[in-house]
Amino acid sequence: MPRPVRSIAVVGGFVGLSVIAFGCGPRQPTPPPGLDEVQLAGWQAYVDLDCAACHGEAREGRRSGPALTGLARHWTADRLVSYLTDPDSMVKAVPRLALKAEKYAIGMPSASGKSPGYGKKARAEKLRVLAEYLLVDAGKPGG
Numbered sequence: 001m002p003r004p005v006r007s008i009a010v011v012g013g014f015v016g017l018s019v020i021a022f023g024c025g026p027r028q029p030t031p032p033p034g035l036d037e038v039q040l041a042g043w044q045a046y047v048d049l050d051c052a053a054c055h056g057e058a059r060e061g062r063r064s065g066p067a068l069t070g071l072a073r074h075w076t077a078d079r080l081v082s083y084l085t086d087p088d089s090m091v092k093a094v095p096r097l098a099l100k101a102e103k104y105a106i107g108m109p110s111a112s113g114k115s116p117g118y119g120k121k122a123r124a125e126k127l128r129v130l131a132e133y134l135l136v137d138a139g140k141p142g143g
């Protein structure tokens, strides 16, 4: 009776594959707790624009980019939007950023002069909510 045996194997194989597909697929990032609606949209922009590649999933910093915490000390939402749109000019104008930029082989996209800033990838309102998210530390504005 070869036929039932074969279909059991096929079903078994399918179940096995599904477990692999759902169990080991790419992990969905989860937002930090305590964000309001605007900040949550900003967190989503951070994920969509892949800022985490250089700054880390929780903005903790990586070898390719500094930690993005305590930013409210240095930034307003408006200035963050200008920076993201054209990091190059801001790095030239602000010594603190120029010093930071020197520590990294590749600067904020566009600081290398080879790739555009985020102005072309994201509409202004997306950069604005992103800025609001960046100014929050552990769920509290300005921490």
Ligand code: HEC
Binding pocket: 046, 049, 050, 051, 052, 053, 054, 055, 064, 065, 066, 068, 071, 074, 080, 084, 087, 091, 097, 100, 101, 102, 104, 106, 107, 108, 109, 111, 118, 130, 134
């Ligand atoms: C290729 C790596 C890379 C990516 C991708 C990247 N950054 Fe950066 N970022 C840097 C580096 C390096 C610096 C240090 C200063 C500089 O080079 O401009 C920096 C600096 C910053 C600063 C200033 C930090 C401070 O101390 O004031 C902010 C804010 C920032 N990045 C936000 C973002 C956001 C938001 C995104 C996604 C839209 C992003 N970055 C994507 C590498 C990156």
